[in-house]
Amino acid sequence: MVPLTQTGFRLLPGALDAEAQASLLTEVLRRVEVAPLYRPMTPGGKPMSVEMTNFGPLGWVTDALGYRYQPTHPVTGAPWPDIPAALLKLWDQVAGATAPPDACLVNLYRDGARMGLHQDRDEADFSFPVLSVSLGDTAVFRIGGVNRRDPTTSVRLASGDVCILTGDARLAHHGIDRVLAGSSRLTPGGGRINLTLRRASPGPG
Numbered sequence: 001m002v003p004l005t006q007t008g009f010r011l012l013p014g015a016l017d018a019e020a021q022a023s024l025l026t027e028v029l030r031r032v033e034v035a036p037l038y039r040p041m042t043p044g045g046k047p048m049s050v051e052m053t054n055f056g057p058l059g060w061v062t063d064a065l066g067y068r069y070q071p072t073h074p075v076t077g078a079p080w081p082d083i084p085a086a087l088l089k090l091w092d093q094v095a096g097a098t099a100p101p102d103a104c105l106v107n108l109y110r111d112g113a114r115m116g117l118h119q120d121r122d123e124a125d126f127s128f129p130v131l132s133v134s135l136g137d138t139a140v141f142r143i144g145g146v147n148r149r150d151p152t153t154s155v156r157l158a159s160g161d162v163c164i165l166t167g168d169a170r171l172a173h174h175g176i177d178r179v180l181a182g183s184s185r186l187t188p189g190g191g192r193i194n195l196t197l198r199r200a201s202p203g204p205g
């Protein structure tokens, strides 16, 4: 373990209390009924271990054509459901951004799912932060620097924790090494749901 060198990584442990987590989960599951979780393929043709869907005007997708944002669900062809109001409010309160998010990626981690070290760089303007909310089982999150070979450190993200990548950390490499199965009883069927809010399109003005 090495200390974090980025100044822009903010962890807000327990930002959502048990009631707020349960009510957000209800909002998420309601939307997942119409925008079902699916298993995306990497551009290289490998299935990812997480299941995904999105909320908001734009959703992040990956397939043989590459990584991108698009307004519709790749399986159903329907527009993505709206972003839950509680998440828009959270962004307003803690992200310090001048425009609302237009994309909320939903990742479900079950059965040993993980996420390799990567940067979030498919957005138009990196001056907008990335804000993520963890629900359910605790994750072992890894964060490094802008260069892939920069030293990394790991941080546990528990249900209700919020983390923000902004400033020097906006383009930091990050990933999920593993999820501690059974560490929470929040999600039906177990596992972890991560909700990532981003501004994908250029900001107004």
Ligand code: SIN
Pocket (backbone or CB within 6 Å): 107, 115, 132, 139, 141, 157, 174, 175, 176, 194, 196
């Ligand atoms: C991601 O980087 O897309 C997901 C991070 C997380 O699951 O906490």
Ligand code: FE2
Pocket (backbone or CB within 6 Å): 118, 119, 120, 174
């Ligand atoms: Fe990411």
